[in-house]
Amino acid sequence: MTEEFDTRFVKFTGGTEGDRLKEENKFFDIQRKKRKDYEALALEPSERQGEIMRVTREAVDRIILGYGGDPSLSVEYRVFLVPHGALKAMSQEFAGAYLSHFDQSIIIEWHGSDIGLATGLAHELFHARSPKSTRIDLDRDSIDFRSGVTYKERGGEGTRRLEILEEAIVSTLTEEFYEAVVKKNKLFEEEVEATDIFKLWAERWLKSRNADSQTITMLLGELRYFRNAISIAKTLESYESENSKFDYLAGVAAGL
Numbered sequence: 016m017t018e019e020f021d022t023r024f025v026k027f028t029g030g031t032e033g034d035r036l037k038e039e040n041k042f043f044d045i046q047r048k049k050r051k052d053y054e055a056l057a058l059e060p061s062e063r064q065g066e067i068m069r070v071t072r073e074a075v076d077r078i079i080l081g082y083g084g085d086p087s088l089s090v091e092y093r094v095f096l097v098p099h100g101a102l103k104a105m106s107q108e109f110a111g112a113y114l115s116h117f118d119q120s121i122i123i124e125w126h127g128s129d130i131g132l133a134t135g136l137a138h139e140l141f142h143a144r145s146p147k148s149t150r151i152d153l154d155r156d157s158i159d160f161r162s163g164v165t166y167k168e169r170g171g172e173g174t175r176r177l178e179i180l181e182e183a184i185v186s187t188l189t190e191e192f193y194e195a196v197v198k199k200n201k202l203f204e205e206e207v208e209a210t211d212i213f214k215l216w217a218e219r220w221l222k223s224r225n226a227d228s229q230t231i232t233m234l235l236g237e238l239r240y241f242r243n244a245i246s247i248a249k250t251l252e253s254y255e256s257e258n259s260k261f262d263y264l265a266g267v268a269a270g271l
C-alpha cells in the first residue's frame with residue numbers, strides 16, 4: 016500500500032490495531048495526493064539538469080560520510096523540479112526549494128541557474144539526510160516529530176524548536192559543498208566565472224553610487240549565483256566604457 020514511502024520513520028500508536036491501520040492509510044493517502052500535485056507541476060529535467068542533480072546527490076552523501084553519517088539510513092526523498100514561481104503558487108512560505116517531510120519530497124524551482132539548482136538541492140538534501148522520526152498517537156491525538164536537531168514541541172501550538180540551529184548546520188554544509196564541488200567541477204565553471212564578473216562590476220557600480228561597504232557586503236558577500244549570470248557577464252564584457260557597464264547594471268537592478 017505504501018511502497019512509494021519509507022514507513023520506517025512514521026509510527027502509529029494508541030487505539031486498536033484497526034484504528035491504527037485506518038489512520039495509517041488515511042495519512043499515506045494524503046501524502047500520495049500531495050505527491051501527485053507536485054508531479055503535475057514537475058518539469059522533465061534536461062540531461063544537464065539530471066547530471067547536476069546526480070553530481071549533487073553523490074557529493075552530499077560523500078560529505079555526510081566524511082562526518083561519520085550514513086546516508087543509506089535516511090529517508091529517501093523524491094525530487095521534483097518545478098518552474099519558477101510554482102512554490103509560491105502552492106502558497107509555500109519558502110520560494111526556491113522546499114522539503115516536504117511527510118510525503119518525503121523535495122521540490123526545487125528552476126531559476127535558470129545551474130549553481131542555484133545544485134546549492135538549493137544540496138541544502139534540502141542535507142536536511143533530508145538528517146535523522147527523522149514521527150510518532151502519531153491516536154490516544155492523545157498528537158504528533159511527535161523530529162528532524163535533525165529540530166523537534167516539534169508537545170501540545171500547544173506544536174512549535175518547531177531549534178530550527179535556527181538546524182539551518183546553521185545545513186548552511187555550513189552547503190557552503191562546504193559549494194567550495195568543494197561547485198567551484199571545482201567543470202559543470203559549473205562558466206557560471207562561476209560569470210558570477211564573479213557580475214559581482215566585480217556590481218561592486219564597482221555600487222561604490223560609484225556611494226553605497227557603504229556594509230551594504231555592498233550584504234548584497235554581494237554571500238551571493239553564489241545570479242539569475243542569467245552568463246548572459247549578463249557577456250553583455251558587461253561587450254561594453255567598452257565603465258559608464259555603459261554601469262548603465263546596463265542599473266537596468267538589471269531595475270528589473271529585479
Ligand SMILES: [Zn+2]
Nearest residue numbers: 138142182185
Ligand atoms: Zn533550510
